[in-house]
Amino acid sequence: MSSSSYLDSASRHHTYSRKQKSLGLLCSNFLKLYNRDDIESVGLDEAASKLGVERRRIYDIVNVLESVGVLARKAKNRYSWKGFDGIPKALQELKEEALRENFCCTLGSSSNYLKVFESDEDEKPSIEQSGENAQEQWSSKDYPPSDVSFKKQMDNRREKSLGLLTQNFVKLFLCTNADMVSLDDAARLLLGDSPNSAQMRNNSAAKVRRLYDIANVLSSMNLIEKTHQTDTRKPAFRWLGVNGKSDSVPAPCDKPLNVRQSNKREFGSDITNIDFKRTKALSPIDEKVIKVPTNCEASGQHDPMQQEKGSRGYVYGPFRPVPLTKGNDREKEKTGKRVHDWENLASAFRPRYHNQALTELFAHYMEAWKSWYVEVAQGTKHKAHLAIH
């Protein structure tokens, strides 16, 4: 019962908000749900139902998370959770791989493209067993050991995968000395847009969609930040690195500053993504397709309406302040204070508000704002002329 109230309220203020279903938000929720030390395995179905989204969406997230080392494919329907701790290593490997492949570039102006080759294999699973026999790569039970077997178009599919795209996207940052890349450049670079081959895969537009997808989940992890070129207003991405603190990125030289520390991003109010269809699915006869078992309290809850815009489009969902925790550290607190057992709760029924996380987030928002304010106050356009050019 009560499931109808969703539709009811949805149709009432027929306000379908795309923001509430964004990949980034979903990723945040995914992270909130699994980013704890007692997690070591993640099931796709499990995640999908807990988060209240279709399976397809989980794949999107999982793919990019895996590319960054947060997850590792363990088996069908199963991923092992590495957590944020896995990121540094993954990035390191990506960087090495990039160098090895001469992925590096000069990222010139828009007229300076460069192709991104993908030699053969991609990254190694994770563990490097003194590989003298590194032929244990992905799948391929026993591919022809003979020669490279022409082309080896193996993974013709993987060629254009979100995962690979993600890795290349990240490599872009790891290799470049400027940590800001515009959307177009990224698209151009990752596309392997050919110089004169006219209507080559002109789908740059199509690829851009993927880029947005990737950017969204990467953003939700605070690895990057969506912005725009300081004067061109052109959309761009800035590398933030692992948890705000510059990680192992080489380039310590140039690039003036860049207060790389802005934890923000609209984290959602509700972990579950109730199924408010887009306005179309008005299936006449078809029953309401509510996939979430639901029946949590279904009255006035949810209320997507009450969110207020932050200074720059960051929305805060309705959160519920919690007495406990003054948390100042995200991701794995040192003071192993055993909070609630959300894991269980989550299993029992759909979790709704993640008090603790939200509280922490709020603190971070404040912090981020402060730093921004300072940053802005001290010469708005000033640390701008770096990046691309």
Next chain:
DNA sequence: CGATCCCGCCAACTG
């Protein structure tokens, strides 16, 4: 309008 990007069809890949 153009920039974003969600949705979900359906093909490729497993098992």
Next chain:
DNA sequence: CAGTTGGCGGGATCG
């Protein structure tokens, strides 16, 4: 062959 993965791009939303 059924189930799992996940390209791909139509078209709704956002700004």
